[in-house]
Amino acid sequence: MMHMLISLAYLVTFLTFRVSYGYLELNPPKAVVRFGDPVSVNCSTSTEHYGMGWEAPAGSLERRDDVDVITWTVPELTDWDIEPICFINTDDGQHNKTLSIIVYKTPDSVSISYVNHTGPVMEKTQYELQCDIKNIAPLQYLTVRWYKGQTLVDSQIFTDDSKTPVNVSVPLLITPSRADDGAQYWCEAELDLGAEGPQPPPTVQAETLNVEVCYPPSIVSLPSDKGVIELGDAGITLNCTAIGNPAPVYSWNSTLLQEKTDQPTITSASLRPGNYTCSASNKLGRVWKHFSVKAKPRASPGHPSSTQPRPLRRGDRGQYTQVIRGAKIINRTVAVSVTLQLDLLSSKQCEEENIDGVSRLYINKASGYNIGNYTCIATNKFGNTSSSARVLVRGAETLCPLQLNQSSIVVKHNEPFSVNCSLPSGATGEITWMLSNREIHSSVFESGNFHWNDTIMCSATIVGLGQCHKNASVTVYKTPDSVSISYVNHTGPVMEKTQYELQCDIKNIAPVQYLSVRWYKGQTLVDSQTFTDDSKTPVSVSVPLLITPSRADDGAQYRCEAELDLGAEGPQPPPVVKSETLNITVHYAPVINTTKLPSVVPVIRGYSENLICEADGSPPPEIVWMRDNKIIVNDSNLVITNARAESVGFYICNASNMHGSNSTTVKVVLKEDYLPLIAGFVAIMVAVIIVGFTIIFSIYYKNTKMGHYSLKNAKPNPQNGNIAQNGKENTLPMTKLSLPQSVNPA
Structure with missing residues (x-):
């Protein structure tokens, strides 16, 4: 019964609090204020009260009991983390409502x-x-x-x-x-x-x-470009136009040029049959374009003439017939011998037929091997004559027979290397090396002073085929001078939930297109990056990593490594340079453990209560207790002794370190100590029950179990000799005494 009464009292108190709290209204309910601007918020109620006011670090208002609306006003708000509290005192205690406010900049x-x-x-x-x-x-x-x-x-x-x-x-x-x-x-x-x-x-x-984007030159392809240009065609121009940034510089290389020119084009007026090479360069690279200029063939009496037009298409079967015209035959016994002289490559897949002064050459399944010069020679005892024709195969490229002992070279910067260029057996011609724009008359290239952007090309003019070129791919590499890791625009510890940028700096590495950069957190790979830049010179690159550390990352170690994987021709295993580790120290603003500190704490009148405020933060926070905007305890423990009415109210625990602060409000309510009253009441009730029971028992026993006895005029019962009970039939519980037999009656 007593338990039900206490529960009912708590329920009434709770409902009263809910009703009272529900009548506290803030207008506006949420404030957004620019830093330094004024702010004003009304707090109103429609319930009876014994005072209402505002508690805040700025603009605090004392309790007033003669108003139903009280306004919190700050003419210049300069507190970033402020939580004004409107409170009201009612019959069942003090209640509050916190204003949500955002200060922005x-x-x-x-x-x-x-x-x-x-x-x-x-x-x-x-x-x-x-x-x-x-x-x-x-x-x-x-x-x-x-x-x-x-x-x-x-x-x-x-x-x-x-x-x-x-x-x-x-x-x-x-x-x-x-x-x-x-x-x-x-x-x-x-x-x-x-x-x-x-x-x-x-x-x-x-x-x-x-x-502004810089890039090396590239030759502009033109619809009028031809592999071989014949003089005599209308409007012939050698066009070497290229695009690049910075603008390309042009140079022409040929022994047939009468004067040097730096223009991208050469017109037909100054051309002679032969080979021409144009280069377009800027500080980022160089490209070449090769032209072969031929004199237009003219028919002459007495020379063999062709009956098969050229060029062929790739895969076609072609017939090339040479007929001797205009030769004087002295008598019918004069023999004429007709032969075909073919170059090294074009003789493949060819069949020759000579019948009565007519020579036919059949080309089966034309390919790049059949591109070249074909010469017909007619001979008798009076002399000989010849005629040449060049066969092109549409859809096929001329195959250069030059042989390199190594076509792909990977070499460390400043280390020597050599490449040998040779002609196949049976071919004749002069071999030269082209180092960038400089000729080297030798079949062996020695590296010597080889620069990053230099290129080498073996070139030869082969009898029957003409000029052909073969490039040697040279990759010059350099491992980085250093690999380091650092923050971008930050030093020292980091804040949790804040984004930071780490940077892996790789100094002077080449070529960057073979570089892989990997990021590790401890032993875990967290990111990797490759590059597509085809620049050949050493560059310094920075690879970022964005992190948002949590407090669990305190003490984490980050590192990066740079690997230069140059393929099968490069060093094995690929060279790797690692950075030193970067240890992360995570700082964070305090967070109060509210699970151990409830928002409402009841205290019993006359007793003491210990409020403990625990907070986690890095660096460790300083904790104070405040009341009425004043610090009352510089410690995490607040002891309320001999609780009384003055102890009731709001207490604020504030935890702060160099990175911020956190506070929580505790409402202390006073509870009466009903235990002595209950104990006294129980004691009184027990005493009353005992006394009442005694009285009732006494009355009951007297009326039912106890008679009135007297020995005056007692008479023995005639039946059993017992003394009668006041003359009644009931007998007293007595037994008649008899004398001992040894005693004689007097």
Whole structure:
């Protein structure tokens, strides 16, 4: 019964609290205020009370019992982490409502820049752009967007719940192509504070960054390009036009040129039969274009003439007939011998037939091997004559028979190497090496002073075939001078839930297209990156890694490594250079353990209560207890002694370190000690019960179990000799005494 009464009392108290709390209204219910601006919020109630007010670090209002609306006002709000509390005192105690308030600040500046780079960029090379946002709060409402021209290319949001202004950098990785030359990149920072915030959301844009892309020359292909150009055709021009940034410089190489020229074209007026080579170069590379100019053949009496037009198509069967015309025959016994002289390659898949001064050459399944010069020689005792024709095979390329002892060379920078170029057996011609734009008259190339962008090409003019070239692929590599890891725009410990950028710097490595960079956290691979840039000279590259550490990452170790995998011809295993490890120290703002500190703590009048506030933070936080905006205890333990009415109210535990603060409010309510009353009541009830039971028992026993006895005028019962009970039939529980037999009656 007593238990039910106590439960009912608690239920009534709870319902009363709910009703009272429900009548506390804030207008507006949520405030969004620019840092330094004024703010005003009304707190109203429609229930009876004995005072209401505001508790806050700024704009606190004392309790008033003569109002139903009380206004919290701050003319200049400069507290980032403020939680004003409106409270009301009613019959059942004090109740409150906390105002949700967001203090914001737009960034001082938004700017865009390269990371570890200035000036023009190289095509097919990865670069990192960075959008820097200075002094913005709160970060969790920030959205950063990247644009290329008017096209959105990336966006990023944040989850950090810090309230004070911070600086953030948002990266963007780009790998520009030559089509991106002149592209404009820009970023913007938008602070979207919801429906209660300013509309439209404040946005700050960075100035545009114009990208200038440099790339090596490439020859422009023209529809009029021909492998072999015959003089005499109308409008013949050797065109070596190339595109590149910086603009290419042209040079022509031929012993037939009467004067040097740096123009991309040579007109027919200055051309003579022979071979011409044009090079287009800038600081990033060089390309060549080869031209073969032939004199247009003219028919002459007495020379063999062809009956089969050229060129052939690849895979065709062609017939090449030479007939001797205009030869004087002295008598019928004069013999004429007709032979065909073929070069080394074109003789393959050929069949020759000579009948009566007519020579026929059949080419079966024409291929690149059949491209070349064919010479018919007619001989009798009076002399000989000849005629040559060149056969082209459409859809096939001329195959160069030059032989290199190694066609692909991988060599470490400044180490010597050599390449041998030779003609196949039976072929004749002069071999020269072309080192970039310089001729070397030798069949063996010795590296000597070989530069990064140099190229080597073996060239020969082979009898019957003409000039042909074969390139030797040379890869010059260099392992990095150093590989290091660091933060970007940060030093020291990091904050949890905040994004940071690590950077792996690889200094002076070549060629970068064979580089692989891997990131590790401890022994776990977390990221890897390869490169497509085909530049040959040493470069320094930076590979970013974005991390958002948690407190569990405190003490984690990050490292990166650079591997140069040059294929089967390169060193085995591929050279790897590792960075030193970077130890992460994670700092975080305090967090109070509210599971051990409830929001409402009842204390019993006259007793003591110990409130313990525990908080986790790095560095370890300082903990204080506050009441009425004053510090009352510089410790995590708050002891309330001899609890009384003055002890009731709101207590604030505040934990702070260099990275922030966290607070929680505890409501102390007073409970009466009913135990002595209950014990006294129980004692009284027990005493009453005992006394009552005794009285009842006595009355009952007297009336039912006890008679009235008297020995006056007692008479023996005639039946058994017992003394009668007041003359009644009932007998007393007595037994008649008899004298002992040894005693004689007097």
